[in-house]
Amino acid sequence: MIHQLSWKVGGQQGEGIESTGEVFSVALNRLGYYLYGYRHFSSRIKGGHTNNKIRVSTSQVRAISDDLDILVAFDQETIDVNAEELKKDGIILADSKFDPVLPNPETAVLYAIPFTDLAAELGTPLMKNMVAIGATSAILDLDPSDFYEVVEEIYGRKGPKIVNMNMMAIQKGASYLQEELTFSRKDLFLEKAVKKKRMFMIGNDAIALGALAGGARFMAAYPITPASEIMEYLIKKLPDFGGAVIQTEDEIAACTMAIGANYAGTRTFTASAGPGLSLMMEAIGLAGITETPLVIVDTQRGGPSTGLPTKQEQSDLMAMIYGTHGEIPKIVMAPSTVQEAFYDTVEAFNLAEEFQCPVILLSDLQLSLGKQTVEPLEYKHVQIRRGALIEENGIPEQTGKQYFKRYENTVSGVSPRVLPGMKNGIHHVTGVEHDETGKPSEAAPNRQLQMDKRFRKMENLVFPVPVYKNVKHANADLLLVGFNSTRGVIEEVMVRLEEEGITANHAHIRLLHPFPAAEFSAIASSAGRVVVIENNATGQLANIIKMNADCREKVVSILKYDGNPFLPGEVYEKCRELI
Incomplete structure (x- = not known):
């Protein structure tokens, strides 16, 4: 028996590759295994090679494996592209429909199985992916029934007939491998894992959940890979907590809308990728000079321009630190695990309000879209800190026509913050340099005073684990x-x-x-x-x-x-x- 293996399924995009990997990995996660999955996909809706590589282990894993034990191939291109990863005596389960050929027979063992035909016998060739999962279960010494619960959850909305057909397809795949091919190898039998309830999620889901737990009740965003799942998750969840998501016309509108909502007192954020962050830079500067809390998630991808929108890269770092014109205090944080993505998102909202500045949560495509086993999140660690926000009726009467000193020159650099409409809290808000009340001022001493005040905030920054x-x-x-x-x-x-x-x-x-x-x-x-x-x-x-x-x-x-x-x-x- 082995304690770890790597499994990959590949084919044409739109062919059910993602759902195959989902059923396989969710079922094994529930059996107690740790998993780490990474999808290779094209920047188009349908067509083009795609694959999903999933690592299964009895202990925590957070990286893709170097090699491959089992390759499930729905077309010849999958074999041609991925066979070199296979270990010696690795296994290819290929659909016999396309007459599969292994370029170098010494690299692996190929088993041609009529995935499509076996599925068609049950009523539709679309279930060939379930036949492939059944064949895989036989190799790993898993019972086909281990996958039934997940199948019912995923396909249950289509009715019991479809659910039963998919279950039968899994059984057919397992039976064919054992009976028709007389498969008898036991070297890939998985060690039994200790069942424990764990989450199985991508980083984007953790970020969205962290925003929700951290008190965010509004998100303004424009869809973009690899950040869209954050918006999609919150479209479903935020209304249950009195919140809302607005899909804006572009990233400029998303960022400025987030600034406006934060100024009004609602914890708000936006999420995008490199091209979207480029459009937001002027607005980030506005948040900096008006000292308005702002949280932005940047999920890095291949650039420049459209670049490689569905591929891994970490090339936004300099832009996130130095991209804005002029100089403003800014916090850029980077979680390294899915768990950290959750907790750091909560902390981003706290820091944005405590230091009244833009906070950028930097992720990358692998962290945002790689799906992995996660230990249960501990909500007792979630704290909401709103910084120097003055409570209602907490502002003393102003003498004469004196405005509230929203940008008061304090020792800490953090000025008292009020919400619109609060009694005695009237002040100017402008994107030009201003005095303590927000009134525009180009005076040299005032400019230096306000610049020093803003940057003095960062001297008191305490980050949990820098x-x-x-x-x-x-x-x-x-x-x-x-x-x-x-x-x-x-x-x-x-x-x-x-x-x-x-x-x-x-x-x-x-x-x-x-x-x-x-x-x-x-x-x-x-x-x-x-x-x-x-x-x-x-x-x-x-x-x-x-x-x-x-x-x-x-x-x-x-x-x-x-x-x-x-x-x-x-x-x-x-x-x-x-x-």
């Missing part, structure tokens, strides 16, 4: 560094390096701006090399580190920017080359 640290050695050969979704790969690479006698520590940056320079420098000081692993071409995180931390001469980069996530094996090999 750097996730796994420090095993007082002095290490390598310090492996990343942000967002590279955490799982780095954790696996560390284990492999340790087995080779190479000492390694790990630092994952969760607060990208203001950069935690002192904390990071302390970790880096005891490392021979600081290896920064990121999905972009110019080493953006490495350059941020060089600008802020005292380890410039130690920094080396491992970069990947072909649209694919890092694999543990390739990072491991590059790390070995550095020793």
